[in-house]
Amino acid sequence: MNRKEVIEFLDNRETYNKVLNIITDECHNNGVHLGDYSEQSYIAGGAVANTIHNLINKDKPTYNNTKSIINDIDLFCFNRGEGLNWGLPIFDTQNFISQTINPTLNMDGYGRAWVGTNGESISMVSTDRFGIINKIGISVYLNPNCQFIIEDYYKQLLDNFDLNCCSAGIDRLNGKIIYNDKFVDFLVSNQIEVTMVSSPLQTSVRMLKKSKELNTNVSNFETEMSLLQHTFVNDSYKYIGSEWWDKSKKHGSFLSNYFEFTSPNSNEENLFEYTSKDFELTKYFDQFKFRSESSLIGFWDLFVRKKNQDNLNKLVTFYVQNTHFSLAPKESITWSIIKKYRNKIRTANLNFDFIDTLGFAPEYFECEFSLEDLVNVSRFNKLLEENFIDPRICLTSNIKSHVKFLKFFKSKFIDEHGLIKMSLLNNVITKVEPSQRLKLSTFNCDDKIKSFIKVINNLWFNMSDSYRYRHKFENGFGKQYEINLNDIEF
Secondary structure, three states, rough: OOHHHHHHHHHOOHHHHHHHHHHHHHHOOOOHHHHHHOOOOOOEHHHHHHHHHHHHHHHOOOOOOOOOOOOOEEEEEEEEEEOOOOOOOOOOOOHHHHHHOOOOEEEEEEEEEEEEEOEEEEEEEEEEEOOEEEEEEEEEEEOOOOOHHHHHHHHHHHHHHHHHOEEEEEEOOOOOOEOOOHHHHHHHHOOOEEEOOOHHHHHHHHHHHHHHHOOOOOOHHHHHHHHHHHHHHHOOEEEEEEEHHHHHHHHHHHOOOOOEEEEEOOOOOOOEEEEOOOOOOOOOOOOOOOHHHHHHHHHHHHHOOOOOOOHHHHHHHHHHHHHOOOOOOOOOHHHHHHHHOHHHHOOOOOOOOOHHHHHHHHOOOOOOOOOOHHHHHHHHHHHHHHOOHHHHOOOOOOHHHHHHHHHHHHHEEEOOOOOOOOOHHHHHHHOHHHHHHHHOOOOOHHHHHHHHHHHHHOOOOOOOOOOOOOEEEEOOOOOEEEHHHHHOOO
16 A cells, blocks of 8 residues: 555544454453543553554465454543643743643653653553553643643654554544554555664564564664664663563573673662663764754664655755755764763764754655755754754744744844843743743644744733733732822823
């Protein structure tokens, strides 16, 4: 199937019914009744993805599986969390940024904690086993002013899985299959790709297992293992618990090709340390500074997987012309060299970079853009950083809409001398309700502009008869007094 055919297949109600029936029958065969669980519980991961993969490939002569491989069924139950206050401290612009558009916080196979699109904290809080069903509780700590809609988190969950071959689920509330672009990529290419890198050892074992179960094309396997090894450049050592220590022994002959293990950590009982075996850095890697694991994935898609050669050419041209970017590495740089000489790593741009951008907006370059757009955005980011403003406050879903928002930002917050109106900007960020601040951080350009305009307008006194405001002021002794603006004569 081509990409269009795959999407049509996934969106077909008949496909949804087939997948649900297969999973329901599998539950029944194992003494479990799926109907006992609320339709709000979201079935996602291997059971759904493997079933879809089987339906597409079962008639191919090279495919060995006569039925779907369902080892267990992951049932995700979302609820509104209690007890956490996600109101943002006043005058804390960094907190505003980090709590609204932060990438994944932590994960292990499935993401254990991440920040949602509305700035909410989302955490896996419980797991229970009922035969073949693995029930996973997820708490969403949402701002009190925001409505809790369970379906909003279905696709977000998929985006936090570590392999593209798992990124599918079934929404029983609305009778449809939920998937992301990476899962479509998998079905078209039949190649497993790593989509999260926080737990390289666990992901390695899962990828090996999935590739064998699904008869996938493994021509890219070593490239994906190389990606997992590259994660150690920023973090020299990682840790596993006793459960995964036992699993690693079973796959020792495979894992020993890529990782080295140490004795249990002396400070933590049953905690085992591991690192990467020596490897050679891929081309251009040494010229970037990766501030997040998500940005590494973005780099890998462009520079290694080369999913869009035209965009790659534009980026390389930009870096060559505007930074000290080198087309040819000066020397072969390996993991062993990095461990000894950390300063061997060069960076094309020490400011907030397009590779950083990909860590927050993976589809940033999936639009038409020019070399001029790259230059203008880069210069604007530098201007913001020179004024101690986090460029992420202006970030949108793609570079074209980003340019549009920057033009708006310039019209509102930069004066005729090219200076940023810091007082106005600080007021916009800090003197609004937390829920409104969350709207300011949206990646939708038009919504972001509307939110900024709304806040700006509400900062000023409207002296017409139709608008009367009472404002509180504080004297030097901390006592509040009120002024009615309608009593002031001019």
